[in-house]
Amino acid sequence: MIVLGIETSCDDTSVALVDADKVLAMCSASKDLDHAKFGGIVPEIASRNHTEFLLPLIEELQKKSGIQLSQIKSIAVTQRPGLFGSLIVGIMTAKSLAQTLNIPWLGVNHLEGHIWAGFLKDELISPKFSETKPFLALAVSGGHTSLYQVDKFADYKILGSTLDDAAGEAFDKWAQMLGLGFPGGPKVDELAKKGDAKKFSLPRALLNEGDLNFSFSGLKASGSRLLATLSQAEIENQKADLCASFQAAILDVLILKLDRAVQKTGIRRVTITGGVSANSRLREVAESWAEKNNIELIIPPMRYCTDNAAMIAWVGRKRLLAGEFSPMNLSASASSYPEDFDRTLLVTKR
Numbered sequence: 597m598i599v600l601g602i603e604t605s606c607d608d609t610s611v612a613l614v615d616a617d618k619v620l621a622m623c624s625a626s627k628d629l630d631h632a633k634f635g636g637i638v639p640e641i642a643s644r645n646h647t648e649f650l651l652p653l654i655e656e657l658q659k660k661s662g663i664q665l666s667q668i669k670s671i672a673v674t675q676r677p678g679l680f681g682s683l684i685v686g687i688m689t690a691k692s693l694a695q696t697l698n699i700p701w702l703g704v705n706h707l708e709g710h711i712w713a714g715f716l717k718d719e720l721i722s723p724k725f726s727e728t729k730p731f732l733a734l735a736v737s738g739g740h741t742s743l744y745q746v747d748k749f750a751d752y753k754i755l756g757s758t759l760d761d762a763a764g765e766a767f768d769k770w771a772q773m774l775g776l777g778f779p780g781g782p783k784v785d786e787l788a789k790k791g792d793a794k795k796f797s798l799p800r801a802l803l804n805e806g807d808l809n810f811s812f813s814g815l816k817a818s819g820s821r822l823l824a825t826l827s828q829a830e831i832e833n834q835k836a837d838l839c840a841s842f843q844a845a846i847l848d849v850l851i852l853k854l855d856r857a858v859q860k861t862g863i864r865r866v867t868i869t870g871g872v873s874a875n876s877r878l879r880e881v882a883e884s885w886a887e888k889n890n891i892e893l894i895i896p897p898m899r900y901c902t903d904n905a906a907m908i909a910w911v912g913r914k915r916l917l918a919g920e921f922s923p924m925n926l927s928a929s930a931s932s933y934p935e936d937f938d939r940t941l942l943v944t945k946r
């Protein structure tokens with residue numbers, strides 16, 4: 597059953613075709629430069645860009661895959677959580693196509709997509725361990741930082757989440773304070789390679805709390821106070837050390853909480869997804885942590901780490917095959933539904 601996936605929850609516009617658990621093709625677009633001058637994603641600009649990009653991307657997808665719309669059997673679209681105006685562009689396109697082609701459509705939770713992104717298969721990759729065994733999923737990006745326990749498909753428990761900023765947001769804000777531009781993560785990553793992570797001492801929040809939550813707003817405030825003690829010339833000369841120290845404060849917490857989650861649950865299979873998993877140092881430290889502790893780890897390639905439609909089509913396909921579909925009057929939801937990550941609340945099928 598070929599499923600068309602559509603993702604427009606934030607600033608990335610993405611479409612993909614998935615069949616028999618394999619990604620057949622994917623086309624994506626985003627325009628960081630449009631948002632860069634504002635130092636972060638501007639929802640209105642993101643929605644306008646989706647309107648411009650989406651249908652041409654679907655045309656490109658057909659050309660790339662050689663698969664026509666008439667061969668698509670159902671549509672999965674990100675319906676929650678995300679920027680409302682952005683979600684609507686994808687949802688209205690999905691509904692219109694579904695009605696025209698007379699096929700079912702399904703609204704999917706974006707975070708469920710991230711949870712399973714490590715298991716996407718294509719011509720170039722296949723996952724390192726089976727999706728049928730329980731695993732821990734850390735989704736860490738500009739919009740989310742959450743740690744899930746996955747016992748099986750559609751059975752999720754949130755072990756911990758950020759209480760304030762997402763990790764990627766902290767990277768972006770730090771880069772903005774240093775005048776590095778947007779998105780800041782890759783720039784901080786690059787500079788940090790040449791810096792001394794021990795040069796500046798910055799806080800590791802909630803390390804002693806014993807729980808699995810995260811907090812990055814205190815780090816941002818400490819970073820800002822640290823910069824206020826330095827002259828412009830000192831900041832300029834020590835940018836690499838500043839980036840390495842800030843980055844280490846984020847990564848230390850991510851790895852420690854992952855380690856704590858492994859110990860608490862006894863589950864030794866882990867996936868890390870989301871834009872921040874592109875961080876070269878995070879990949880290094882996570883790989884060596886996994887090797888040292890005999891943990892099976894999947895960090896998918898970048899195309900499946902950042903927001904993408906393949907993960908939405910993959911999750912949607914599983915649910916559609918199980919008989920789920922959405923009604924034509926379903927709209928977007930800016931937040932997840934309580935029952936998405938708590939099975940005890942699941943009373944009726946949507």
Ligand code: KG4
Pocket residue numbers: 606736737738739740763764765767768779780781782785870871872873874875876901902903
């Ligand atoms: O998953 P994503 O593309 O979009 C969402 O936010 O959902 O993630 C983007 C985030 C941004 O905050 C960006 O700064 C961060 O991922 N990021 C990185 C790196 N590449 C992207 N953070 C740290 N190091 C990187 N190399």
Ligand code: ZN
Pocket residue numbers: 706710737739870902903
């Ligand atoms: Zn995302």
